[in-house]
Amino acid sequence: xxxxxxxxTIAAILFAMGTYGVLxxxxxxxxxxxxxxxxxxxNLTFIALSRHLNNxxxxxxxxFVMTVAAAEAAVGLALMISFFRNRESIDVEEIDxxxx
Amino acid sequence: MENLVQTALNNVNxxxxxxxxxxVCFAMGLLLINAFLPRGATKPAMWISLIGLAVxxxxxxxxxGSPQYGFSDAVALDNFATFFNVTFLIAAAMxxxxxxxxxxxxxxxxxxxxxxxxxxxxxxxxMASGTDMMTIxxxxxxxxxxxxxxxxxxxxxxxxxxxxxxxFLLGAFSTGFLLYGIALIYGVTGSTRLSEIGVFLNxxxxxxxxxxxxxxxxxxxxxxxxKIAAAPFHMWTPDVYEGAPTPITAFxxxxxxxxxxxxxxxxxxxxxxxxxxxxxxxxxxLAVLTMIIGNVxxxxxxxxxxxxxxxxxxxAGYALVGMVAANEIGYSxxxxxxxxxxxxxxxxxxxxxxxxxxxxxxxxxxxLSGFGYKRPLLGVxxxxxxxxxxxxxxxAGFAGKFYIFAGAVKAGYIWLAIIGVLNSAVxxxxxxxxxxxxxxxEAEEDYSWVKVPVSVVVSIVIALVGIFYLGIIPGAVMDxxxxxxx
Numbered sequence: 001x002x003x004x005x006x007x008x009t010i011a012a013i014l015f016a017m018g019t020y021g022v023l024x025x026x027x028x029x030x031x032x033x034x035x036x037x038x039x040x041x042x043n044l045t046f047i048a049l050s051r052h053l054n055n056x057x058x059x060x061x062x063x064f065v066m067t068v069a070a071a072e073a074a075v076g077l078a079l080m081i082s083f084f085r086n087r088e089s090i091d092v093e094e095i096d097x098x099x100x
Numbered sequence: 101m102e103n104l105v106q107t108a109l110n111n112v113n114x115x116x117x118x119x120x121x122x123x124v125c126f127a128m129g130l131l132l133i134n135a136f137l138p139r140g141a142t143k144p145a146m147w148i149s150l151i152g153l154a155v156x157x158x159x160x161x162x163x164x165g166s167p168q169y170g171f172s173d174a175v176a177l178d179n180f181a182t183f184f185n186v187t188f189l190i191a192a193a194m195x196x197x198x199x200x201x202x203x204x205x206x207x208x209x210x211x212x213x214x215x216x217x218x219x220x221x222x223x224x225x226x227m228a229s230g231t232d233m234m235t236i237x238x239x240x241x242x243x244x245x246x247x248x249x250x251x252x253x254x255x256x257x258x259x260x261x262x263x264x265x266x267x268f269l270l271g272a273f274s275t276g277f278l279l280y281g282i283a284l285i286y287g288v289t290g291s292t293r294l295s296e297i298g299v300f301l302n303x304x305x306x307x308x309x310x311x312x313x314x315x316x317x318x319x320x321x322x323x324x325x326x327k328i329a330a331a332p333f334h335m336w337t338p339d340v341y342e343g344a345p346t347p348i349t350a351f352x353x354x355x356x357x358x359x360x361x362x363x364x365x366x367x368x369x370x371x372x373x374x375x376x377x378x379x380x381x382x383x384x385x386l387a388v389l390t391m392i393i394g395n396v397x398x399x400x401x402x403x404x405x406x407x408x409x410x411x412x413x414x415x416a417g418y419a420l421v422g423m424v425a426a427n428e429i430g431y432s433x434x435x436x437x438x439x440x441x442x443x444x445x446x447x448x449x450x451x452x453x454x455x456x457x458x459x460x461x462x463x464x465x466x467x468l469s470g471f472g473y474k475r476p477l478l479g480v481x482x483x484x485x486x487x488x489x490x491x492x493x494x495x496a497g498f499a500g501k502f503y504i505f506a507g508a509v510k511a512g513y514i515w516l517a518i519i520g521v522l523n524s525a526v527x528x529x530x531x532x533x534x535x536x537x538x539x540x541x542e543a544e545e546d547y548s549w550v551k552v553p554v555s556v557v558v559s560i561v562i563a564l565v566g567i568f569y570l571g572i573i574p575g576a577v578m579d580x581x582x583x584x585x586x
């Protein structure tokens with residue numbers, strides 16, 4: 001029988017994978033995909049808990065998270081394009097003009 | 101079914117979000133108007149956005165003393181939110197006033213700049229008035245997404261690109277943590293309403309040591325500590341503040357930071373009051389770390405903009421001291437300090453905007469050599485802002501720090517207050533060094549490029565009036581701040 005714990009575990013693993021990817025990857029778009037993975041693991045947590053608690057709040061929250069993630073993707077990809085136009089790369093190791 | 105709809109409709113109270121509705125209407129109208137204005141005409145956009153802020157300010161201030169609750173208690177426009185909203189509106193107005201000539205000088209006279217500032221302000225207002233995780237999260241994202249664009253606003257400038265991209269990647273990363281924290285707390289308590297979470301946790305003490313609760317609180321706090329740029333989540337701050345357009349840096353360090361403080365304070369006080377001894381202990385350590393890192397690294401900076409970025413980290417540390425104190429004086433001191441910081445920091449940046457050349461040049465200490473002699477009035481205004489940032493009486497900075505440390509002493513955190521005062525002493529070094537360059541160095545240039553438009557003067561005058569008003573008669577505003585806390 002699949003219980004809420006299984007969903008929570010899967011979500012936690014996905015979240016950890018996303019975090020690991022953000023910290024180790026070099027390409028800004030791959031980093032952004034890892035962030036999306038983190039957000040979606042949160043969505044999975046919300047839905048599993050919502051079902052478990054018999055409470056709709058979690059599912060409504062997921063709609064908000066998805067909407068915000070879409071808006072964030074639009075802005076983020078635009079920022080990456082303008083960075084690429086000037087530097088011809090979106091490698092985060094080349095984000096190095098500003099440091100102390 | 102009909103009953104349900106009726107109950108839902110009764111719970112909607114548009115007055116609770118009236119100020120932000122007005123502001124967003126102005127912002128969206130402005131976006132539309134911009135499409136019909138000739139390219140490069142930004143003056144009308146500036147005036148419309150200022151009018152929008154003024155109308156919103158009227159709507160906010162007239163709500164003082166009569167709290168409005170709406171949307172099944174997801175939004176509360178109480179005195180707390182009103183006080184913070186006034187802070188955001190002042191920050192936005194001062195930023196807009198100093199921006200117009202700046203974006204023209206830098207070659208980006210694009211009208212969308214102003215609506216984006218208004219959207220950021222609206223997001224900040226939702227954060228301050230949100231009493232549900234959903235509204236707070238939405239406000240945070242509206243604010244952050246507009247700020248990502250503003251930080252990277254100078255499309256052709258590589259440093260602005262970098263600032264925008266860096267802010268975006270790290271901001272979205274921290275949002276992930278924040279959301280996971282909210283999800284776990286929702287799982288423990290079955291609610292996203294702040295007051296319900298607090299009541300539930302208080303009624304079930306066994307849940308307080310549950311790992312899921314603790315992990316949730318930790319992840320949630322990471323999200324907010326990132327936004328207020330507390331150490332060790334401050335790494336993005338100097339880079340983003342240095343690369344972003346100067347007025348946006350000023351705005352980011354005042355408005356959105358205050359918004360994050362507002363939401364953080366409300367969540368900690370409403371939801372986790374049962375765990376107060378635990379989270380104040382953690383924040384104690386973070387406040388000390390934040391003050392020390394901000395002040396010590398600021399010493400070695402030669403770029404004034406970056407120096408002010410590190411000093412803004414240190415100031416977040418001072419405000420955290422008020423949260424550690426967690427008493428009436430401490431909390432109201434945070435409100436007071438955020439208002440005072442808005443005046444002094446944006447004032448300092450306004451003068452930095454004038455002193456800079458095209459392409460964000462000349463923001464180093466060397467570049468300010470002899471500035472105080474060649475431009476005496478601007479020099480004096482800059483000096484006053486820096487004195488206030490140091491915390492010298494009779495300025496707003498002194499009154500703010502006095503209340504914050506008084507709160508800490510009253511709560512029994514004598515050592516924390518001592519560390520805070522010592523940090524203030526360290527900060528004298530790097531603020532005074534700017535003055536040394538301004539007054540004790542030979543001027544290498546005549547600063548003939550410095551043009552002083554009326555709008556920037558208005559912004560600086562607002563800053564100076566605020567600094568002296570809050571510094572000489574702090575009691576008046578402090579009484580309001582006392583009425584504003586829960």
